[in-house]
Amino acid sequence: MxxxxxxxxxxxxxxxxxxxxxxxxxxxxxxxxxxxxxxxxxxxxxxxxxxxxxxxxxxxxxxxxxxxxxxxxxxxxxxxxxxxxxxxxxxxxxxxxxxxxxxxxxxxxxxxxxxxxxxxxxxxxxxxxxxxxxxxxxxxxxxxxxxxxxxxxxxxxxxxxxxxxxxxxxxxxPSILVNPVFAHKAKTFSNKFTIIKLTPNDAESLYRNYFSTTEFFPRDIDSVLKNKLSIGTFVCVPRGSYNNVSWPGSDRFLLNPPSSWAVVSVWNCKDVFTLEVRGVSRVKRMFAMMTRLLDRAMPWFKLPSVPNFFKPFGLHFLYGLGGDGPESVQMVRALCGYAHNLAKESGCSVVATEVSSGEPVRSGVPHWKMLSCEExxxxxxxxxxxxxxxxxxxxxxxxxxxxxxxxxxxx
Missing domain, CATH: 3.40.630.30 (Gcn5-related N-acetyltransferase (GNAT))
Known part of the structure; x- marks a missing residue:
């Protein structure tokens, strides 16, 4: 060509x-x-x-x-x-x-x-x-x-x-929502919810049954979920939903779902590209560094410290975000906390996702406005x-x- x-x-x-x-x-x-x-x-x-x-x-x-x-x-x-x-x-x-x-x-x-x-x-x-x-x-x-x-x-x-x-x-x-990865762990509301990791085949079944009519849903979702960059798919359900019985499988789950549930998949962008922020004043750099020092010195306060964005850093991307029921928004927040902790273990500095302006569970996604793109x-x-x-x-x-x-x- x-x-x-x-x-x-x-x-x-x-x-x-x-x-x-x-x-x-x-x-x-x-x-x-x-x-x-x-x-x-x-x-x-x-x-x-x-x-x-x-x-x-x-x-x-x-x-x-x-x-x-x-x-x-x-x-x-x-x-x-x-x-x-x-x-x-x-x-x-x-x-x-x-x-x-x-x-x-x-x-x-x-x-x-x-x-x-x-x-x-x-x-x-x-x-x-x-x-x-x-x-x-x-x-x-x-x-x-x-x-x-x-x-x-x-x-x-x-x-x-x-x-x-x-x-x-x-x-x-749609909106790109970006949240920093802090030095401390995020809440997952483990006293209320249980988070289950699905197999790629189970995740595919869940997505095809529940999300296949969603705009831009890829017909080769199996290739996405089984890709080496896909860290996993996680479902959040009320604690004790199955009374210590193992996950029933996505087909049976959707036939008789709990009162509320949520799902998200995590993609490892860190192994594809890294990012860096340039052109920031020395004052802002010093402020960011001070938040990290205070967070390390007093971790029990769980201060919202600013990661070091001024050298190359990686991110995890959340996709397939959704759910149903009155507690689905809080469950999404729990899943985002779980994803934050995965990113922390992997050495990433941010977790990001992209959702439509009308996404029902959007309010459950924690993010910093200064890092995000509303439109x-x-x-x-x-x-x-x-x-x-x-x-x-x-x-x-x-x-x-x-x-x-x-x-x-x-x-």
Missing amino acids: GEELATKTVVVFVREFNPNKDREKVEEVEKICEVGPSGKISLFTDLHGDPICRVRNSPTFLMLVAEIDEEIVGMIRGCIKTVTCGKKQLHRKNNNDSDQTKQVPIYTKVAYILGLRVSPSHRRMGIGLKLVQTMEQWFRDNEAEYSYIATESDNVASVNLFNEKCGYSKFRT DLWCMKRLADDYSDGSVGDWTKSAPGLSIFVDPREF
């Missing part, structure tokens, strides 16, 4: 990434391209020597680079998967010859663009546009019906590129003229649901 773009007297050549010769040059461009909302945890500083690590776990993926005189000046990554884009009613007869109605998912093939970078010295030359257009052609060649991207709502350059030049439109605005802008574009299932219509014009499934492979 290769495309040329003449910009004034400069010729830009777009081609597929070659790991044998491009790795170091790509990393050099990554290091000089700041990403993320200003003032937040935003810099991907260590790719562990693998520039395609953030898409490698997707079913189908590609990375392109842009060259000028054999110098790499930009890159883009993309992946393709099949996800839920809607739901429909399925009517069937039961054994008593009466009608039964069941909601079933409608799937579509969707592409995702991430990691678009252009060297600061080569911007406003149409390089980003050319990279996007070449990637979109690859999406079409692989029969993707939609393409979407996530960007910060205050990133004017990115919003203008995708919305004004590439034909994308605002689609969803992560997702923009979408229709690529295909026809669809594999006409009943969904045009997904780009659909109303958002209460929940959204954020794939950890794309965070």
